[in-house]
Amino acid sequence: MKKTSLFLVLMLSAGLTAFAQETPQTHSVSGKVVDEHGKGIKGVTVTVKGGTETAVTDVNGDFMFDAPDGSNLIIVQQVGFATQYIEDEGQSLIITMLTLSKQLEGNVTTALVASRQEKREVGYNATTLGGDELMSASNTSIISGLQGKVAGANITSSTNGPGGSARIVLRGEKSFMKNNNALIVVDGVITNNYDRTISRFNAANPWFSELNQIDFGNSANDINPEDIESVTVLHGAAATAMYGAMGANGAIMYTTKKGKHSSGQKGKMDITFKSTYTQSDVTKIPQTQNMYGQGNIYGGIADDRSEYRSWGYEMDGGLRPWGQVIDGKQMVKPYANQPNNLRDFFNRGKNINNYLSISGGSEKSNYFLSMNAMNASGVVPNTFYNRYNVRFSGNTQLSHNLYSSVNVNYLNTYSRVEASGNGPGSVINNLIQTPRDIPVQELSDLDNNFYAMQFFDTSGTERYGNYNGSYQNPYWTAKNYDNRNKTDRVISDVKIGFKQNDWHIFNRVGTDISADRATYKSPLYSSSAMDAAYSSAFVSPGGYTQTNYNGLRFYNDFVINYNHELSHNFGMNAYVGHNLTVQRDELLAGIIEPNFGGLVLPAYYNLDNNAGPVIGYNNLVNRRTMGLYGNLAFNYQRELFLEIAGRNDWSSTLIQRRQSFYYPAVSAGWVFTERLDGTRFRNNVMNYGKVRISGGGVGSDGIAYTNNNAGYTRNPIRTSYGSVTSPFNGAYAYSVMNAFGDNNLSPERTREFEAGLDLGFLRDRINASFTFYRSYTINTIAPVQLPTSSGYMYNYINVGDVSNNGVEIALRGTPISTRWGLRWELFATYTRNKNTVERLNGGMENVVLGGFDGMQIVAAEGQSLGTFYAKDIEYWKDPKGEWHAVVDPATGLPIATTTPVYKGSYQPKFMASWGTDLSYKGIKLHALFFTKQGGKFYSQNKMNMDANGTSEPTTVNGRNPYVWENSVYQVPGTNIYQANTTRFSPYEYYTTQQQTVPAQGIVDASYVRLQELSISYQIPQRYYERSPFGALEAGIFGNNLALWTAKSNRYDDPEATSAGAMGNGQGFNYTARPALRNYGVYVKVNF
């Protein structure tokens, strides 16, 4: 390796020496860039081929800069426009930019070390969105803002609020253990997209899990969407081979806004100020029955006022006492349905977002500075999310051929979120267990003893007065269970480069450093009821956890690029590069666990307030890689393109023998319409056509430490619900770890093939892009469960193969485009991915990805990755092919299967979007619908609401016994099934039997969503010509405004998940917070 590095250094040095000695002469180039209607376009980048000078047009579209003598090919680039190549003939230029096919031409940011390529040059699918498109509905998360705009991307924005988890998977899940999210690259620097939700705790603290979730979101949401100039999505292996192992899942390339060079007196500061106000409401709330209220006429006291279930009498609207008898008094209210008592609990979220950017430049330097402050209050009382961003980006020409640039982005977030899930601190669970006749909003007065959870009576005893003896007043939970997270993060890169003629050599150091601190407070209480009729008490020993996470991502890239026109017809672009990657994660946590003694003093949250031991936990992860890569691209007459790439990686996560792995990629594109130049067909029918084909491999290294021997840990020795820890009477116990790795682990590898077609018709009135791909991943790593008689529970091995085959289609049409400014565009995308687990080694039936014991989400051979595996009702198929539920002839209740069954997958069958943009002069209307069809998800709300009698199905037949529809029973000892006539008790079924068949909680996840709707207005300049404003714009917007779900889903937004963004146990809603609808207004001013 040393030799290679040395070679690179020598090459760089030699290059510098050779080229630096020239002292070139320059000449001035000036001109104007205009659109089809002759109006100047602002912010267009103008360069000269081989030169390092860049100019940017001002408000009027004017530019001027110095070009070296001898160079006269002017390149004019702007996202959304076709790049123009103009010969400089020594006079002022008028360059007309055509808003040609947005999706077919223009630039994309490729993995080619963050330099732009023209889209026609690439032989694979790449989708680019401008910052405007991304922000068409002012989404606070970049990833959520991509929803519906990129074919092939499966985006899940769990709760859709500021800071919530957002997952993006391109072309299907490939790995069992890794997170499968697309890589996020900012200006060429890979960022650390980590989960703040649950993954940090799984090992140390059973207190948090998917069943008891606190969603601080994932760190991809830290980046401010306002700073983004464009986003390019690189879908496949051929496109991302250059990012090595980390690009195995495709990449999202962010290009941030930059300052622009401008020369002479025209140098001018550019200031943008934008202020946005957003409100948020919960959208889909579980649908409730409205007939029966509090109590339990079947298995308890009919009008039990301490009951949380709604198995009581039919609500008659008559006055009825409720709650405890406190000091001889009791409240009275009508025994009537409260149609909105779940919804009313939630506040309206409010979010104020202010953004200021200043940019400018001189001939030699430019800079961009932005600041953003976002302050949002959540829908659950006491929750909030604040985000502050500061970004600086500067670029200086050190000499005519040496430049340097710096990007620094400081990000700060501070948030408080509610717990969901089924733990005692879950606001959502305490809320969902409310009887139908209880006016939840009244409970918000926690000083009223009838609602209070913790106060002292005259005898000094701690009491609660709330009506419910089983679940806490959710307002109290929201106030007292307090979970906060603070992040300080710096993403930066420093680049020094050399550019002359055909050569471009640079070194770039990128870092992403994050520091997260989280605190989790669980109150200490022991309250008994005021009313002697209430037998239950609320008891918790309290707890406190504080965590510190420090993450480092360090990248160094050294690249030599040679871009040369070999002849008039033949061009080449070659580069070689070297990459170092260091990943270091350090987690330190102090935990006072409720099960281990809890707190001494109430409401004092400090690790020094421990009744039991403070459990210390640290987790360190180190991963390093090195890569060498090369890329060679040829073009023939800018019509035929061929690109060959190869990369070799060395990764610390594999043993030395397996450390090195190589993978190639080849892609080719042919713009066949060039052959038709000048023909009628081209002029009148198909103006653009390109076929592309590519194939690539990508290797993804191991997971740190998964090839280690077992080692020893001091983990507690557990029984089903208890545990023993050391020191134990002076002895320290270190157990053999129950998992060990395979020394011979191989890297995960994906081979992918894709072919596509990009077409433009009727002078780009209609555009279409089709891509077909097939990918096959081998050696995916996962822990295989072992029989414990082997002495261990898990063994990490290369466990299986996964295939993904699919189609990506994007369409865009412009039915109307008039000279007087009316323009109407339609666009649509369609994505279909078939994911199949092709093979599992080691005799395994499946690998568990998530869920809980009894309701697992698995990867099973022949099924999709992410298939539900749970016990269900037993069904029998009659000779005619009809399915019947099999019941117990004695009770009429359906029988549970003896073993779990496969019940569909969270993978949607297809996704599609449909949108429209209508603009007239300064007014723009934008709408976007999005749908996912055919997936499934597990709803714990369904299970809970069925059990507590608040769901609609529990009201069938007036809750009297009835015969299970279409049911049969098995004649004992035979294979004969006969029609059943025994009626079952709905109470027995929903409260008991259904809880043993969790597959009944799996519902259809299909939905159609009004994803975005916005209207913006650019106020004509004539109204403020004399003001200092350069441009003035205002708009209203909304996202996730309406949702239509499958009939069987009465419960949740199918996207709301408890699995965070990184886990592969998706499609799992364990009483997560309802998702949000957001809408607001903004004003934007340019100076």
Place this chain on the structure above:
Amino acid sequence: MSINKKIVIAAMAGLALGTSSCRKYLDVNSNPNVAQEATVTTILPAAQLHLASALGTDLQINGAIWSQYWTQSPLGKEYIRLDQHNPTAADYDMGWQNLYLGASNFYQLYKVANGQYKEQYKAISLLMQAYTFQTLTDGWGDVPFSQALQGQYPDGHIVNPAYDSQRVVYRGIISYIDSAINIIERSTGAGPGVDDLVYGGDMKKWTKFANTLKLRALLRISDVDPLFAQPRIDTIFRTNAPLIGLGDDARIVYYSAVGNNHPLYAELSSAELGHVQQLAGSKTCIDTMVANNDYRGLVFYNRVSGMGLVGVSQSEYDIKLPEGTFSTPAAATGADIMNTASATASVMLLSSWESYFLKAEAIARGYATGSDVQAFYAGIYASFAYNSTALQAATGADGDVAYNLYVNGDASMGIAPARWAAYPVTGTAEQRVQFIATQKWFAMTGNQGFESWTETRRTGYPDFLVTPKNSFLAGKMPARFLYPASEKATNAQYPGEKAVTVKVWWDIF
């Protein structure tokens, strides 16, 4: 900017790559979050705690319910299936897991000790493995033994260990014990200290443990494998091999410090079980103890205020009894969640009374010579003596007083001697075994649930166990544990399901 400067910048940028050697740079894959090696003093307690967690929770609960000491409390529902004699395979995952993980630690302990000449640790490792595998095979029949515990690559990477017949396992157990005795006899090196949670490193006691365990194992198979077992039992007594006596009980004592609590208490008092008393005293045991004036009943069970000891009929969890109207297991058993003294109870591995009763039975059956009468009463006495302090606290009578009352009665108070204390000196061997086994059953109340149930299977005594009201077995008693669900799902060598009524190898009557 001068050319030289440019070269320096470029060279520096380039040199950053070449400065550290590639191999060293990539050598960061040793997991810093686990210890790569551990000492014998840390593995031994970990292994013992695993074993005690299995014995003290899953096996204890299951054994004590099937031995009819305990029954599902009407207040809860956690153990209904066990009480119905209708367990599921998943009910056995945790107990099996802790036994094998414990054995795995003992296995690694042996290897570490062997490399460091820590002979005493090797001996303890072998004895504890013998104990664990006896527990496993007594509970489940055929189990992985010769290929077990060797999952890791350096140990052979056997991830689907084959199941050995019980005969093979029992032969293995005896040879492990013999090797251990051999090692202790010839080694002089220092033994463990506080890290030995059972005997604090007292190797003399470990020798007694070894002989007693061997006697227990041989007696268990003495009917089914007489030619192997009986001569060896004879040898134990002929050579005067020391056995566990008063004060030598092999047990792990737990503490009130958080995390050091008795595993059963930790389990039952967990939030997951809802702070509900899940276990009640069974009428089968309580009524017999009351009828025999057995004061130990007040040590093993809580009395109901004003009503004395009130048992719940076996598996009558479905009658609605309010809290406080029936007896629950007392703190001495570790199962009383209302009493924090449960936290400091012990998990018993081999007791002194067990040792005496084993001896009595060996003599009564004619496998050895000596006084079975003496051993019988020594066994009863050992149980009273062990509980003396608790008896004093609960009844005002210490162990001696309560023992005398039990064995001799008190004519002045009109109390007759206990029926089950009147050893049939002139009776047949079978009659004598009945008394020995029944007394063993009393003595094991609430502390040796699994061993007690195992002995009821082998001996058929006591003969007054009832068919639980909600039994799924129509009068039959459960004869084994079910193989755990995890084993079925993961072990290619899984031998297939065996019903709970299928008898194990040595259970031939």
